Amino acid sequence: MSEAPRFLTRALLMAAAVVVLLTPDLGAQAATQYDALRDYWGARNRAQSAKLNQLRFAADSAITDTTRALRFEVLSSSSDVPIAAELAHVADSLVRTTWMPPLPGVRPRFSVHRPAGDLALDESPLQQPSSVRLVLSVYEPDGGRTELMLLDSRNPAIGAARTAVRRSVIEALVDSLDPAFRAWLADRPVAELPSPGQWRDGWLELATYPSLPARGCLVGEFRACEAALALVSEPNPLKAWYDPALRQVLGARGVQGWRGERLTEPQRLTVEACAGGHDDGACLRFLSDTALGANSVEPGPHALRSLLVRFAFSFPADSAARARAAYAPGLTVQDRLSRASGLPFDELLRRFHQQLSARRPPPSAPSGALLWTSSIWCLAFGALSLRSTRWRG
Amino acid sequence: MSGAIEVRGLHYRAGKNFEIRDLNLTVPVGAIYGFLGANGAGKTTTIRLIMGLLRPLAGTITVLGRDVPRESPAMLAQVGFVPERPHLYKHLTVEEAMRFHAAFHARWDADMARELREDFLLDPSRPIARLSKGETGKLLMLLALAQRPDVLVLDEPTDGLDPVVRRDVLTALLDFVARDGASVLVSSHLVHELERMCDWVGVMDRGSLLAEMPMHSFKSGIKRIRLENAPAMLPEMPFVLVERDTSHRDERWLVRGWQAPMSQYFDGIGAIVHEVLDLDLEEGFVELLRAGRVTRARGGVR
Amino acid sequence: MLNVIVREHLRRVGPLLIALAAIAAALPVLSVRAVFGHGLAVDSMRVLSTAAGMSPYFPLLAFIIGLAIAMTAWNADHDGGHVYALSLPIPRWHYALLRLGAGLLLLVPAFTALALSATIVTAAVELPPSIHAYPLALTIRFCATTLVTFSLFFSIAAGSKKSAAWGLLAIFIVLIADSLYQASTGSSYSPLFDVLLASRSPFSFFFGQWSLVDV
Numbered sequence: 006m007s008e009a010p011r012f013l014t015r016a017l018l019m020a021a022a023v024v025v026l027l028t029p030d031l032g033a034q035a036a037t038q039y040d041a042l043r044d045y046w047g048a049r050n051r052a053q054s055a056k057l058n059q060l061r062f063a064a065d066s067a068i069t070d071t072t073r074a075l076r077f078e079v080l081s082s083s084s085d086v087p088i089a090a091e092l093a094h095v096a097d098s099l100v101r102t103t104w105m106p107p108l109p110g111v112r113p114r115f116s117v118h119r120p121a122g123d124l125a126l127d128e129s130p131l132q133q134p135s136s137v138r139l140v141l142s143v144y145e146p147d148g149g150r151t152e153l154m155l156l157d158s159r160n161p162a163i164g165a166a167r168t169a170v171r172r173s174v175i176e177a178l179v180d181s182l183d184p185a186f187r188a189w190l191a192d193r194p195v196a197e198l199p200s201p202g203q204w205r206d207g208w209l210e211l212a213t214y215p216s217l218p219a220r221g222c223l224v225g226e227f228r229a230c231e232a233a234l235a236l237v238s239e240p241n242p243l244k245a246w247y248d249p250a251l252r253q254v255l256g257a258r259g260v261q262g263w264r265g266e267r268l269t270e271p272q273r274l275t276v277e278a279c280a281g282g283h284d285d286g287a288c289l290r291f292l293s294d295t296a297l298g299a300n301s302v303e304p305g306p307h308a309l310r311s312l313l314v315r316f317a318f319s320f321p322a323d324s325a326a327r328a329r330a331a332y333a334p335g336l337t338v339q340d341r342l343s344r345a346s347g348l349p350f351d352e353l354l355r356r357f358h359q360q361l362s363a364r365r366p367p368p369s370a371p372s373g374a375l376l377w378t379s380s381i382w383c384l385a386f387g388a389l390s391l392r393s394t395r396w397r398g
Numbered sequence: 399m400s401g402a403i404e405v406r407g408l409h410y411r412a413g414k415n416f417e418i419r420d421l422n423l424t425v426p427v428g429a430i431y432g433f434l435g436a437n438g439a440g441k442t443t444t445i446r447l448i449m450g451l452l453r454p455l456a457g458t459i460t461v462l463g464r465d466v467p468r469e470s471p472a473m474l475a476q477v478g479f480v481p482e483r484p485h486l487y488k489h490l491t492v493e494e495a496m497r498f499h500a501a502f503h504a505r506w507d508a509d510m511a512r513e514l515r516e517d518f519l520l521d522p523s524r525p526i527a528r529l530s531k532g533e534t535g536k537l538l539m540l541l542a543l544a545q546r547p548d549v550l551v552l553d554e555p556t557d558g559l560d561p562v563v564r565r566d567v568l569t570a571l572l573d574f575v576a577r578d579g580a581s582v583l584v585s586s587h588l589v590h591e592l593e594r595m596c597d598w599v600g601v602m603d604r605g606s607l608l609a610e611m612p613m614h615s616f617k618s619g620i621k622r623i624r625l626e627n628a629p630a631m632l633p634e635m636p637f638v639l640v641e642r643d644t645s646h647r648d649e650r651w652l653v654r655g656w657q658a659p660m661s662q663y664f665d666g667i668g669a670i671v672h673e674v675l676d677l678d679l680e681e682g683f684v685e686l687l688r689a690g691r692v693t694r695a696r697g698g699v700r
Numbered sequence: 701m702l703n704v705i706v707r708e709h710l711r712r713v714g715p716l717l718i719a720l721a722a723i724a725a726a727l728p729v730l731s732v733r734a735v736f737g738h739g740l741a742v743d744s745m746r747v748l749s750t751a752a753g754m755s756p757y758f759p760l761l762a763f764i765i766g767l768a769i770a771m772t773a774w775n776a777d778h779d780g781g782h783v784y785a786l787s788l789p790i791p792r793w794h795y796a797l798l799r800l801g802a803g804l805l806l807l808v809p810a811f812t813a814l815a816l817s818a819t820i821v822t823a824a825v826e827l828p829p830s831i832h833a834y835p836l837a838l839t840i841r842f843c844a845t846t847l848v849t850f851s852l853f854f855s856i857a858a859g860s861k862k863s864a865a866w867g868l869l870a871i872f873i874v875l876i877a878d879s880l881y882q883a884s885t886g887s888s889y890s891p892l893f894d895v896l897l898a899s900r901s902p903f904s905f906f907f908g909q910w911s912l913v914d915v
Contacts (some may be wrong), residue, residue: 366915487776
């Protein structure tokens with residue numbers, strides 16, 4: 006090979022190596038399956054920035070002082086929105102006692118803001134660039150949003166405060182739920198409307214959950230959906246919810262959690278027989294043994310339940326009734342959700358399933374945009390190559 | 399004169415040390431034009447400029463009336479080219495190289511190609527990378543001839559070939575020219591080879607064309623004259639004085655364009671001619687180069 | 701003309717092309733083997749995660765094939781200083797177009813190998829409910845990515861040494877500028893990556909859903 010092509014080849018290989026080396030971890034992208042690498046980097050950068058901000062926040066007393074002087078503006082009467090007032094109270098208390106004790110002489114004020122038509126947003130302090138909103142929307146009637154406002158034009162680290170308050174409020178909300186309802190929800194937060202991404206994740210969890218109800222629900226069987234949501238009691242769930250193949254999957258998953266643990270000899274044999282496959286009896290014994298695997302026996306994914314609750318709370322309804330539905334003791338899950346949504350439970354479930362199916366991740370079929378974009382790039386690079394000069398000197 | 403190849407006012411520079419300046423060259427239609435020059439004289443560069451492989455800084459090049467490089471594709475369809483160094487794709491076999499070349503030349507003569515391949519004893523299945531230098535030279539000539547060009551541009555086509563191969567190649571070339579009447583520009587530093595086949599000759603040195611004339615004029619018109627009593631200031635001459643060497647007791651002149659009646663000129667200026675020496679082509683070529691260099695070194699005019 | 705250019709290119713890359721096509725055919729097999737080899741094909745989650753784990757190899761192979769064919773497209777001409785190509789009686793753009801077309805045609809065996817292999821192996825296994833095979837979609841994505849890679853590197857290789865040097869210098873300057881930006885702002889945000897991974901960038905094709913089996 007002469008000098009020129011060797012140089013060119015080396016140069017291009019170097020360029021290729023640079024691109025490959027700078028390409029982010031493809032494994033991470035693969036693990037998350039549906040997140041494009043761009044999102045991965047974006048999230049990673051944001052997480053790093055937030056962490057950095059938090060560290061600065063903790064380290065720099067001057068900034069801490071600024072935050073402690075945070076002002077909470079009352080933008081509208083909280084009496085219109087009872088549950089929002091409750092939340093405001095919880096958040097206020099949390100903010101005062103655990104997060105940002107006020108400086109002497111400074112009286113923080115907490116507010117609830119309901120962005121209704123009669124309150125012009127333009128006139129509110131929302132225009133300040135450093136203001137942030139804490140959105141707690143599910144309890145708001147008419148599809149509106151209740152927003153806890155944290156405003157401080159001087160504090161660049163207010164995002165961290167927002168995160169902390171938001172987490173505290175959600176924890177407080179979940180803690181105050183009816184215990185049975187909370188147990189059914191497996192302590193999952195229910196304070197926000199499900200995002201499109203959460204719907205998509207919910208569908209994925211349902212689609213990949215190894216149980217008969219989950220599979221039935223996926224194809225639209227109403228009773229199967231009820232079962233998958235753990236709303237139907239079964240005397241023998243291991244046999245009702247699983248066939249032998251699925252029991253083996255469940256057993257294998259359970260066994261993974263027990264590897265390395267101290268087991269009795271019979272337990273070890275049972276575990277190995279189940280994990281080894283083709284021994285349904287061993288899997289039944291393993292999954293029935295409370296000490297080993299019975300806790301993992303569920304008819305469907307927990308995420309589905311939280312998704313249903315948040316879906317039910319998203320319907321226009323009286324906020325106080327909704328709050329009572331969420332926190333009142335003694336109601337069945339169906340009743341709570343029916344009251345919260347203002348719909349018969351069957352109808353709610355039908356709409357839920359409809360919504361879930363609509364958010365199914367698009368199949369892997371390449372989009373038209375991909376085909377167009379790739380064609381355009383090919384044409385562009387091809388056209389560029391046609392400009393190859395005849396003057397090689 | 400309308401030439402098959404015409405170069406006018408050509409200017410090209412390659413780096414700091416080499417330059418072709420104001421080159422004028424004409425290859426007459428139907429002529430075999432020997433392009434003589436020492437190594438590094440600029441023959442290959444000029445040929446590459448003619449073939450449209452290099453971009454001139456100034457001047458015009460036309461081949462068969464087509465402007466180069468503007469009309470290069472049309473020009474190249476009528477021009478067979480044998481470069482100084484083999485340029486073919488080395489991984490192809492002889493047969494594949496012929497097929498490849500044929501695909502691009504509408505006038506490709508497959509029968510002629512096959513005949514030449516057989517005459518040249520080329521193994522069709524042998525990869526070019528494994529051909530000897532002689533075989534490569536034959537293949538290059540085969541490809542150039544079988545496209546039945548109107549003009550052949552051959553850059554040292556026999557350089558490094560043994561006498562047998564050289565004769566084969568040149569015979570094929572001359573047969574083709576005799577049959578098709580193509581014009582040929584052939585560069586070489588092997589003067590005797592060109593002497594036998596060319597009817598025009600151009601001599602190039604250091605980027606300049608020193609002389610361009612019919613071969614017979616070149617062969618008979620260059621003389622070395624020994625004389626004395628010539629005045630310092632000379633009136634207009636009927637021949638071209640290439641060099642005037644006054645370092646000896648007798649003056650020695652190198653002239654071109656000489657014809658016998660011109661001896662009267664010396665009677666007119668009172669000089670006594672002792673000897674008029676005929677130079678053969680090679681001697682003439684060498685003297686021409688030497689004189690050109692001396693003149694250039696003195697900053698004088700030829 | 702295209703015919704002889706294809707043959708000429710094929711003559712140089714024949715063995716490489718066979719190897720790449722073989723890898724393209726093997727990859728779906730290996731992918732399905734990894735996914736279903738553990739015997740718990742009924743476990744959708746495991747199937748998906750394993751398939752996702754294999755997915756980066758497809759864009760990697762697309763990149764390698766595109767790069768290899770593009771870089772070899774001009775090698776023979778580079779070796780001879782382009783003298784032969786430039787002495788052929790066709791315009792330069794026409795010759796480049798022929799080389800481009802030949803390169804594109806030589807990508808077809810790899811595409812075909814991948815498509816056939818992916819279709820056959822996914823048809824041969826029983827997928828869990830809610831899990832589907834996407835051999836055609838994967839092949840289309842593979843083709844698009846390979847074609848973009850090929851055309852990108854083909855256009856670079858078609859340039860002269862000088863233009864390649866300018867291109868590399870530009871890449872170097874952009875990398876330096878990006879590093880300086882990061883250093884000056886103290887953040888890990890990279891405008892370069894934003895541009896490279898933007899949805900319309902030629903590099904965006906390497907990311908996305910590359911799984912042979914998916915929901």
